[in-house]
Amino acid sequence: MVGRFAPSPTSALHVGNLRTALAAWLMARHAGRGFVLRVEDLDVARVAAAPEVAAGQLADLAALGLDHDGPVMVQSERLDAYAAAAAALPTYECYCTRREIAEAASAPHDDGYRPYPGTCRGLSDAERAARRPVRPPALRVAADGASVTVHDRWAGPVTGVVDDFVVRRNDGAWAYNLAVVVDDLAQGVTQVVRGDDLLSSSPRQAWLARRLGGVEPAYAHMGLVVNAAGQRLAKRDGAVTLADLARQGLDAAGVLTLLGASLGLCTTDEHVTAATLLGRFDPAAVEHGAWVWRGR
Ligand code: GLU
Numbered sequence: 001m002v003g004r005f006a007p008s009p010t011s012a013l014h015v016g017n018l019r020t021a022l023a024a025w026l027m028a029r030h031a032g033r034g035f036v037l038r039v040e041d042l043d044v045a046r047v048a049a050a051p052e053v054a055a056g057q058l059a060d061l062a063a064l065g066l067d068h069d070g071p072v073m074v075q076s077e078r079l080d081a082y083a084a085a086a087a088a089l090p091t092y093e094c095y096c097t098r099r100e101i102a103e104a105a106s107a108p109h110d111d112g113y114r115p116y117p118g119t120c121r122g123l124s125d126a127e128r129a130a131r132r133p134v135r136p137p138a139l140r141v142a143a144d145g146a147s148v149t150v151h152d153r154w155a156g157p158v159t160g161v162v163d164d165f166v167v168r169r170n171d172g173a174w175a176y177n178l179a180v181v182v183d184d185l186a187q188g189v190t191q192v193v194r195g196d197d198l199l200s201s202s203p204r205q206a207w208l209a210r211r212l213g214g215v216e217p218a219y220a221h222m223g224l225v226v227n228a229a230g231q232r233l234a235k236r237d238g239a240v241t242l243a244d245l246a247r248q249g250l251d252a253a254g255v256l257t258l259l260g261a262s263l264g265l266c267t268t269d270e271h272v273t274a275a276t277l278l279g280r281f282d283p284a285a286v287e288h289g290a291w292v293w294r295g296r
Contacts, residue, residue, distance in 0.1 A: 016225030019222070044076075093128055145163075160203030190217050253273070263277075
């Protein structure tokens with residue numbers, strides 16, 4: 001059994017990401033599971049803007065005492081694996097712009113996602129040949145409107161209709177939904193603990209895992225961390241990274257205590273280590289809902 005944490009190295013981890021990482025580590029280690037890390041650096045443009053971020057994220061996890069097993073997987077080194085997976089799927093080229101999809105699609109989901117209406121599924125060879133010089137295609141998987149239910153540990157059953165989602169973007173980058181599934185299978189991940197902004201992606205990813213000959217992991221989606229106004233935590237909320245907080249005099253152990261308190265495992269005036277929190281951890285009792293960050 002293996003759990004994981006898979007940050008995108010676009011900016012330093014903030015207390016919300018660190019809390020999710022801690023919960024994922026506790027869930028894995030409590031059950032005697034392995035725990036692996038993965039750098040999700042497929043968005044070449046955003047990652048190139050801050051090349052040192054990935055190393056900083058790994059250092060922050062180590063500073064909190066969250067150890068991991070085996071080598072860290074790096075998505076930018078796995079392009080062949082994504083190409084092989086895509087080649088094994090029924091796919092088609094899609095020439096639609098965002099605007100065309102918005103105009104053709106039904107209303108967006110709560111999370112803003114617009115299911116693809118299948119516009120390009122039936123293009124003839126001649127139609128594709130005519131469009132190719134105008135716009136590079138994205139690649140979509142033909143999912144045939146499959147309906148999939150996953151069972152989230154905290155949210156319960158979540159059902160989604162799987163649309164023909166993108167597996168390779170039209171800038172040539174492999175899509176998150178493809179890479180995450182290929183890599184979880186390759187790393188033997190059997191438990192995914194992550195932010196609940198990805199809950200609605202889970203039926204899609206579970207479908208893909210099965211389609212690729214695997215089985216989806218057990219899911220446990222955590223509430224996000226919000227600011228005092230109830231909005232998703234962001235840099236503008238002030239000191240939210242380990243480095244920011246260190247400048248304010250709060251060391252990694254102090255941050256770990258705040259994170260542990262947010263999970264109901266300690267009080268804010270204790271001094272705890274990751275091992276202390278693990279000794280007290282009970283997956284049935286953990287406070288996994290949204291957490292309001294009011295600063296240190
Ligand atoms: N890389 C994604 C993120 O940082 C998380 C992917 C996942 O946990 O499935 O938002």
